[in-house]
Amino acid sequence: MIVIASSNGDVGIRQSIAMMKAGGSTLDALEAGIRLVEDNPADHWVGYSGMPSILGEVELDASIMDGRDLTAGAVGCVKGFPHPISIARKVMEQLPHVFLVGPGAERFAAEMGFEPREMITPETRQTWQADLASLAQNPTQLENQPLAGLVRHFSNPHRTRGTVNFIARDDRGNIATGVSTSGFYGKYPGRLGDSPVIGAGNYADNRYGAAACTGMGEMAIRASTARSVVMYLKQGLTLEAAGIQAMIDLRDLGGRFISGMNIIAMNAQGRVAAFSSEPGKTYIYMTGEDSDFHVATRSFVDVPQRWEA
Ligand code: ASP
Numbered sequence: 499m500i501v502i503a504s505s506n507g508d509v510g511i512r513q514s515i516a517m518m519k520a521g522g523s524t525l526d527a528l529e530a531g532i533r534l535v536e537d538n539p540a541d542h543w544v545g546y547s548g549m550p551s552i553l554g555e556v557e558l559d560a561s562i563m564d565g566r567d568l569t570a571g572a573v574g575c576v577k578g579f580p581h582p583i584s585i586a587r588k589v590m591e592q593l594p595h596v597f598l599v600g601p602g603a604e605r606f607a608a609e610m611g612f613e614p615r616e617m618i619t620p621e622t623r624q625t626w627q628a629d630l631a632s633l634a635q636n637p638t639q640l641e642n643q644p645l646a647g648l649v650r651h652f653s654n655p656h657r658t659r660g661t662v663n664f665i666a667r668d669d670r671g672n673i674a675t676g677v678s679t680s681g682f683y684g685k686y687p688g689r690l691g692d693s694p695v696i697g698a699g700n701y702a703d704n705r706y707g708a709a710a711c712t713g714m715g716e717m718a719i720r721a722s723t724a725r726s727v728v729m730y731l732k733q734g735l736t737l738e739a740a741g742i743q744a745m746i747d748l749r750d751l752g753g754r755f756i757s758g759m760n761i762i763a764m765n766a767q768g769r770v771a772a773f774s775s776e777p778g779k780t781y782i783y784m785t786g787e788d789s790d791f792h793v794a795t796r797s798f799v800d801v802p803q804r805w806e807a
Contacts, residue, residue, distance in 0.1 A: 543660020
């Protein structure tokens with residue numbers, strides 16, 4: 499068995515391996531690991547204490563995919579519930595749907611018995627207020643004001659980063675993928691990134707492998723990045739070549755807003771690799787034989803940034 503995760507999965511990866519050792523499925527393993535990241539108050543990009551939208555509201559996105567049969571569940575723009583990964587799993591298991599957003603997702607979460615919680619912390623609220631103040635904006639006067647120009651200026655690509663990715667594989671070759679995020683800091687209300695979009699930020703198929711992304715979600719949506727990695731594996735590329743090709747697809751995107759991207763990936767045999775547009779960026783993995791996780795460096799693929807706000 500093996501689990502690969504983005505580096506901020508360090509608070510949950512041991513729990514994922516422990517779950518599988520205790521007989522849990524890959525879905526149980528990654529849900530348990532991601533919930534610990536969602537609960538981590540020091541992580542301002544996932545779950546509780548996540549950074550808010552331009553209006554100061556924490557809107558969470560998550561998805562889960564089962565590589566055995568390609569079933570999937572996703573939620574987007576969920577306010578007031580701290581564990582979107584678990585809500586996404588319930589969507590997969592309890593509904594004939596894949597994707598719920600906004601008030602419908604929140605209604606479903608309540609119906610499934612999830613406990614609501616105040617998601618913004620005093621610290622994240624203060625950061626948001628200070629960042630707005632630096633643009634001469636008063637947080638209490640945004641409600642009825644045009645936001646598009648402000649979002650373009652507020653969203654410095656260097657401070658919008660963070661999401662957690664987990665891919666778990668058991669000893670029978672079953673692979674599952676989970677992604678959870680508070681998304682782009684200072685986003686326009688209602689914005690969805692790649693994390694809840696199956697094929698963009700998350701994809702798993704036992705036959706070929708799996709991939710998940712962090713970084714500027716708009717890019718992964720436009721290039722279908724997670725699905726592309728798996729499609730390149732299906733076409734016979736090695737894991738390394740598949741990841742690099744998916745990064746090159748991102749580098750080739752046009753448009754005014756190009757920022758960073760990171761991919762973790764696994765092939766059907768359980769080999770792992772990871773890729774980043776930032777040199778020196780790390781990921782983690784742990785097998786059933788390991789007493790702790792390993793930290794490894796991602797392969798760097800240059801994707802020149804441009805941000806023409
Ligand atoms: N991919 C996430 C999103 O676009 C954010 C991130 O990973 O930085 O919502």
